[in-house]
Amino acid sequence: KQEVTQIPAALSVPEGENLVLNCSFTDSAIYNLQWFRQDPGKGLTSLLLIQSSQREQTSGRLNASLDKSSGRSTLYIAASQPGDSATYLCAVSGNAGNMLTFGGGTRLMVKP
Amino acid sequence: GAGVSQSPSNKVTEKGKDVELRCDPISGHTALYWYRQRLGQGLEFLIYFQGNSAPDKSGLPSDRFSAERTGESVSTLTIQRTQQEDSAVYLCASSLSASGWATYEQFFGPGTRLTVL
Numbered sequence: 414k415q416e417v418t419q420i421p422a423a424l425s426v427p428e429g430e431n432l433v434l435n436c437s438f439t440d441s442a443i444y445n446l447q448w449f450r451q452d453p454g455k456g457l458t459s460l461l462l463i464q465s466s467q468r469e470q471t472s473g474r475l476n477a478s479l480d481k482s483s484g485r486s487t488l489y490i491a492a493s494q495p496g497d498s499a500t501y502l503c504a505v506s507g508n509a510g511n512m513l514t515f516g517g518g519t520r521l522m523v524k525p
Numbered sequence: 526g527a528g529v530s531q532s533p534s535n536k537v538t539e540k541g542k543d544v545e546l547r548c549d550p551i552s553g554h555t556a557l558y559w560y561r562q563r564l565g566q567g568l569e570f571l572i573y574f575q576g577n578s579a580p581d582k583s584g585l586p587s588d589r590f591s592a593e594r595t596g597e598s599v600s601t602l603t604i605q606r607t608q609q610e611d612s613a614v615y616l617c618a619s620s621l622s623a624s625g626w627a628t629y630e631q632f633f634g635p636g637t638r639l640t641v642l
Binding site for chain 1: 529558560567568570573575581618620623628630631632634635636
């Protein structure tokens with residue numbers, strides 16, 4: 414059974430810092446990995462999707478990497494802003510149907 | 526529509542009552558997923574549809590839970606004889622397809638917060 418772990422569970426940084434969020438998964442036979450942000454009381458916003466054949470994806474200040482063989486992904490956020498404060502979730506799919514298995518999330522606070 | 530929509534946004538019900546939660550996926554998306562997020566816990570998969578068929582119902586917690594989808598569009602998740610442990614945020618997502626080896630991004634709705642008293 415696939416298990417996804419995110420470290421740290423919570424993170425507080427001053428505005429402007431670069432930061433890295435970590436995600437690990439136990440079964441390397443995945444189709445893709447997706448990073449989301451969740452704001453309080455709201456649904457999930459997709460940030461980046463990395464196919465299993467890819468090593469990284471970039472969108473603006475966000476860069477996600479994938480090392481499938483070691484079961485790890487990182488989400489790098491450059492020049493963090495208070496508006497980046499949210500819970501960040503990683504999820505993997507590896508079954509027919511592409512259902513997602515989620516990590517527990519990292520709760521990020523960026524202080525002005 | 527522009528995104529996935531869900532209704533109602535909030536539902537408060539009494540233990541033992543039945544509830545229906547609705548999801549409208551992005552137009553043209555053939556795959557639709559239901560997930561649940563209980564307070565302090567991670568998201569867990571419930572069921573998915575490819576078209577109007579549900580190939581995998583393994584995540585449904587009990588036979589009190591059922592779901593259907595019609596016209597390859599709207600889906601309804603029904604919970605019968607609700608229990609307090611059913612209290613959670615129910616999230617719906619859609620993607621272009623769930624079939625074959627191609628994998629597509631899932632887009633989520635805002636969720637329905639269910640409270641069972």
